[in-house]
Amino acid sequence: MSNTHAQDGRTHLPLQDRIPSSKAREIFRRIRQKHEISKNDLLTKSGLTVSTLTRVLEELSAAGLIEESGFGASTGGRRPILYRTRASYGYCFGLDISRTTSRLAIVDSAGQKIDSISWTMTEHMTPSALIDYVVEQIQLWIAKYRIPHEQCIGLGIGAVGTLDRFTGIIENPQWFYAPGWNDVPIGAELEHRLRIPVLLDNGANTAIIAESWSNRTKGVRHMLYVHAGVGLRSAMMADGKLIHGATDMEGSLGQMIIQADGIPHRTPGGNYGCLDSYATIYAIEREAISKLRTGRPSRLQSVIHLGEAVTFRHVIEALHQQDTLATEIVSQAATYFGIGLANLLNVLHPEKVILGGPLMTSNDLFFYTATQTAIRRTYHYPSYQVVFSKGNYGEEAIAIGAALLVLDNLTSRQEA
Template sequence: MDLAAITERIPNRKAKEIYERICRQTTISKTELLDQSGMTVSTMTRLLDELTSQGLILESGFGASTGGRRPILYEKNPRYAYVFGLEISRTLSKLVLVDLGMNKLDSTIWNMTAEMTPDVLIRLIADEVERMLKAHKLEKNQILGLGIGAVGPVDRLSGTILEPSYFLASGWQNVEICRFLTERLGIPAMLDNGANTAILAESWVQRAQSFKHLLYIHAGVGLRSSMVSEGKLLYGAVDMEGSVGQMIIQTDGVVHRDPSGNYGALESYASLYAIEKAARSALKKGRATNLAHFVEDPEQLTYAHVLEALNRNDPLVVEIMTEAATYFGIGLANLLNILHPEKVILGGPLIAGGDLFFQTATQVAIRKTYYYPAYQVVFSKGQLGEEALAIGAAVMVMDQLVRL
């Protein structure tokens, strides 16, 4: 099965346009659709009848009268089909089952341990898909597809995860993940960078708002970014996985952990790796901290220990997190000065770990933004939080319905 099976579900170009307009709204009337599309009444009536008979849209009551008959309201039918969304990241992988309203019906999370090779994960995913289908009494012909948001770099056209860094397990090079899962499940699959799927999810949630230019940054083991402009994802000549993390903050700065990385790169100062490294170094120097109670060997210290100490307001950990957030804010200011997004959505473990990192980073970014206060930017942790990558992978599949 290929993606044409999704795009051909609505074969008519004008029907795709109307369906997309309905999807952007909670409910909308025929009159509003006529005003927005410029189509004739007869054409609009025919298209709405076609979409209704296919089960893609529903009549959802009547709108307020403006003097005549109350208009019929239309909405997307969330139960027309269902979608699987899959996140594959360095620390965890997550599978969600959603309807077309992006309402979550089920989910499963796997920790990406040293044993989680592609073969092992694919087997677990396939088993879990079958379990979810059975649990929710769904047939495979009710499934629109499986979207995957993965650590890059990826080749989204061939559905291949290329050569990602820092996986604990071996074998994550040139993995034809879409082909493997499609053959195993009989469900069309598509792939993109996880940062791209995350911003798709947040953009979909905010589809009724007026933001045209959104920037997303995922701060975790590394730094990943994506941008939406006028509702469309922006792509470079190559997959831009990790490129924001290579932004140079100090030309004679810290040596990157990867031999091919830049000296003084942003992710050497603001990432899970950088924070763990700073905390381990402080322990070895005998700094006073609650971290000493968690591990005997500083090399065993993890970000989870750092978060636990942060929740206890440990002065050393507050210092480490504040310094990392300050560097992150400098990098964020560089992006604002170049891209000028209207809204910036920050996600990932560093953002989810508490308000200190988010507040410090955004305050630093604002102070170093050139056109501030004339240029105002909105910062957000996003409405979907850690669900964004997997939900966005499902949105990517759903969007194929209106793809020409």
């Protein structure tokens, strides 16, 4: 998915060819990591000679990738010139493909969000339907913001797995409401339709890219991201680098066994007593239906219309009304989630944990119950301290991170 062609017939350069010099890629990467940075700091950190750095900065400026942003504080001599990424160099699109809601965002080359839109993933949202919506919206944005094709840097996709990020194929995801989501060549199809480079990765990975970007000046090196919704997804950064396994393990967190003789998994081959069966939207809905069938009184009976099945939305609505049963069900799921989270902390020891997804954003009860449970079960607490957060991007983290994935690839080393 690297060599694409523009709509006017011109070849669209692969992402890494936009900055052909390895020294220029390294300097641009350093500038991107700061809001602004002085030439002296770049000289110290890069190890380049003054003449080489000057030439590289001129190369990046001439290409429109960076710009001067003023002068820094003087340390006794001339005030140093500051450099920053030039926001108008180009634009990247980021697509979040999730089971309940999918989202598209556009960011500029400085990583600032310009616009976003979301779609509910109903039983009618097949791959072809979503692709049509995405293509149409990107074309509308290109017209609205008057973006020349050469300034469309690329599209990143953060998707539910399993997937193959090298071939751009969503392989075998589970629990979509619409049919047709197996073996979808999403990358090739969108490259063909849009004529820009397309990159695919796990949605949890793109979310942690976004949250790492928002923390880039704070020195956070080891970060864990967990997305809790219809399923459970996780990603990890160690020493500032995203960890990829030998294969896409998008749903592996949900298979963590927390009760060996527990509930059977909802799909064949799943583990008995795994976290997915206790701490997901599915688990909450199953528990609510079970409790109502035993005659438990609840406001759920008043928020469900005649003939409707109990859904997560109904549980949250009852929770907002301080319903005892809804509070009990959500607290129980959050406690199980916290146990699974403690297991991750005891193995990975991140500095910061970002918790995202519908279970975290719909109500504070789940977040606080889960984090307090995890803290009480974390080994070496309180000497080992971890920061929990819902993140800076919230529901847009996957889409924003997918767009940032494209920008990151401008400075990636080309694989042999």
